[in-house]
Amino acid sequence: MARVRCAKCTDELVDYVKLPERFANGDYLREYYGNVQWAVRQIFNAHIGWFDGNPTNLFALGPREEALRMTRLAGGEEVLLRRAREAVEAGDCQWAAQLADYLIALNPRTKGPKRWRRLQSSC
Numbered sequence: 001m002a003r004v005r006c007a008k009c010t011d012e013l014v015d016y017v018k019l020p021e022r023f024a025n026g027d028y029l030r031e032y033y034g035n036v037q038w039a040v041r042q043i044f045n046a047h048i049g050w051f052d053g054n055p056t057n058l059f060a061l062g063p064r065e066e067a068l069r070m071t072r073l074a075g076g077e078e079v080l081l082r083r084a085r086e087a088v089e090a091g092d093c094q095w096a097a098q099l100a101d102y103l104i105a106l107n108p109r110t111k112g113p114k115r116w117r118r119l120q121s122s123c
Contacts, residue, residue: 009053010044067105077106081113088116 014037023029044052051058061069074080080099087096093116100113 010041013044014040063105067102070102084116
């Protein structure tokens with residue numbers, strides 16, 4: 001909670017908080033059904049609320065509008081699709097999943113990006 005009082009936003013707290021080695025290696029404290037990142041977000045939300053400290057998120061674009069703009073910024077849907085495939089091949093599953101979210105927002109019936117998004121949980 002001390003970092004929350006220092007005006008850290010949720011993502012900064014997630015990067016900052018790490019489970020000490022003596023706990024991380026204990027059988028009874030391993031991340032089986034959750035993880036430290038999720039716990040930090042939940043504690044933040046319980047004490048502070050949904051606002052993460054980033055004013056951009058107060059009136060964020062909807063998923064489809066953000067996807068349209070990011071796709072334009074990337075150079076088009078084919079470029080975005082290629083970058084997502086490259087991320088999958090490189091084993092960068094989180095990035096592939098985030099790019100897949102844009103592709104899915106543009107075309108909800110797409111199949112390839114949905115598989116990439118599922119890969120994220122197995123990396």
